[in-house]
Amino acid sequence: xxxxxxxxxxxxxxxxxxxxxxxxxxxxxxxxxxxxxxxxxxxxxxxxxxxxxxxxxxxxxxxxxxxxxxxxxxxxxxxxxxxxxxxxxxxxxxxxxxxxxxxxxxxxxxxxxxxxxxxxxxxxxxxxxxxxxxxxxxxxxxxxxxxxxxxxxxxxxxxxxxxxxxxxxxxxxxxxxxxxxxxxxxxxxxxxx
Amino acid sequence: xxxxxxxxxxxxxxxxxxxxxxxxxxxxxxxxxxxxxxxxxxxxxxxxxxxxxxxxxxxxxxxxxxxxxxxxxxxxxxxxxxxxxxxxxxxxxxxxxxxxxxxxxxxxxxxxxxxxxxxxxxxxxxxxxxxxxxxxxxxxxxxxxxxxxxxxxxxxxxxxxxxxxxxxxxxxxxxx
Numbered sequence: 102x103x104x105x106x107x108x109x110x111x112x113x114x115x116x117x118x119x120x121x122x123x124x125x126x127x128x129x130x131x132x133x134x135x136x137x138x139x140x141x142x143x144x145x146x147x148x149x150x151x152x153x154x155x156x157x158x159x160x161x162x163x164x165x166x167x168x169x170x171x172x173x174x175x176x177x178x179x180x181x182x183x184x185x186x187x188x189x190x191x192x193x194x195x196x197x198x199x200x201x202x203x204x205x206x207x208x209x210x211x212x213x214x215x216x217x218x219x220x221x222x223x224x225x226x227x228x229x230x231x232x233x234x235x236x237x238x239x240x241x242x243x244x245x246x247x248x249x250x251x252x253x254x255x256x257x258x259x260x261x262x263x264x265x266x267x268x269x270x271x272x273x274x275x276x277x278x279x280x281x282x283x284x285x286x287x288x289x290x291x292x293x294x
Numbered sequence: 295x296x297x298x299x300x301x302x303x304x305x306x307x308x309x310x311x312x313x314x315x316x317x318x319x320x321x322x323x324x325x326x327x328x329x330x331x332x333x334x335x336x337x338x339x340x341x342x343x344x345x346x347x348x349x350x351x352x353x354x355x356x357x358x359x360x361x362x363x364x365x366x367x368x369x370x371x372x373x374x375x376x377x378x379x380x381x382x383x384x385x386x387x388x389x390x391x392x393x394x395x396x397x398x399x400x401x402x403x404x405x406x407x408x409x410x411x412x413x414x415x416x417x418x419x420x421x422x423x424x425x426x427x428x429x430x431x432x433x434x435x436x437x438x439x440x441x442x443x444x445x446x447x448x449x450x451x452x453x454x455x456x457x458x459x460x461x462x463x464x465x466x467x468x469x470x
Contacts, residue, residue, distance in 0.1 A: 126365060126366065127364060129365075130364050130365050131364075134359045134362065134365075135352075135355040135356045135358070135359035136355065138355045138358055138359055138362075139351050139352065139354070139355035142354075142355070142358075143351060148358065152358075152362060155362075156365050159365045160365055163365075229342070229346040229349075229350075230346070230350065232339075232342065232343035232346050232347070233343065233346040233347040233349075233350045233351075235343060236343050236344055236346070236347035237347060237351075254316070255315070255344050255348065256344075256347070256348050256351060261316075276312075279312060279316070280308060280309060280312045283308070283311060283312040283315055283340075284308045284311075284312075286340065286343075286344070287308070287311060287336075287340055290339060290340055290343055291339075
């Protein structure tokens with residue numbers, strides 16, 4: 102994917118290459134896999150496809166590491182590649198039927214027993230789990246862009262400038278998507294004026 | 295005494311709420327939160343829910359990533375990307391099953407036919423005697439016509455008599 106590896110598109114100004122962890126694919130995998138997996142899995146709502154895309158993303162980043170100039174964060178660069186791979190996957194409509202049949206959404210309930218128990222009763226844990234499920238459910242109703250930007254901001258904790266670099270969108274567009282996404286989540290959680 | 299505002303201005307708008315979550319809210323929003331328990335509770339509820347989702351999705355991803363095969367620089371799946379698609383494996387398995395099914399079915403049918411030669415040799419239905427007689431009469435009539443017109447070289451050497459005798463016996467053999 103040429104688009105994903107072109108630093109000019111994501112606002113990374115050409116300069117001296119700063120090759121760090123990108124040179125070590127094992128380190129790249131170890132540091133960023135889980136984070137990318139979370140982002141891609143909740144963007145697509147399909148954990149199996151997410152794993153494939155994360156593999157592709159890490160390989161593309163490693164193979165194209167000489168294009169990385171270091172003017173944006175490594176994760177921002179990886180998120181940009183992942184976002185393009187997610188878009189490519191969604192554009193490829195040849196196997197939509199199979200996708201619908203085989204879709205395996207990430208299931209937070211399988212990990213409810215692993216939540217930290219410190220300072221929280223079973224009841225509050227259950228409530229927190231329920232709220233998290235409501236957020237996950239609200240995410241499914243969002244458009245692809247709204248979901249991507251919501252995940253980048255509130256789950257990956259990227260700032261607005263990083264989101265602009267990763268998605269290639271203007272800051273006003275990012276804010277609009279974010280506003281709509283927050284509105285949908287707020288409504289889902291029983292709020293909203 | 296509280297100042298009465300229209301309902302739309304009484305609570306945080308969606309824009310103000312988004313700014314609050316982003317941490318870019320104005321002092322007036324902060325003042326409103328301090329004075330409005332409903333908005334304050336809602337803000338706590340939404341930010342708490344997002345925080346719970348973040349925490350649980352983080353745990354999920356960590357757990358899931360532990361079981362994943364580490365990526366390698368010379369991953370063969372980059373050379374054959376279709377290998378990593380479950381659809382390709384499903385299609386290949388279906389094709390193999392279909393091919394095997396057709397082969398087994400054809401083989402079973404062929405073996406059955408070989409084991410039952412009577413089924414091949416047996417006539418479809420018994421011929422009624424009246425049809426048999428009519429056929430014999432027709433053949434005899436044809437023999438008669440041919441004998442009368444026989445002017446081949448065999449006749450010149452006196453062989454016609456023997457041939458005629460054989461032809462006249464043949465209808466009786468058919469009746470048996």
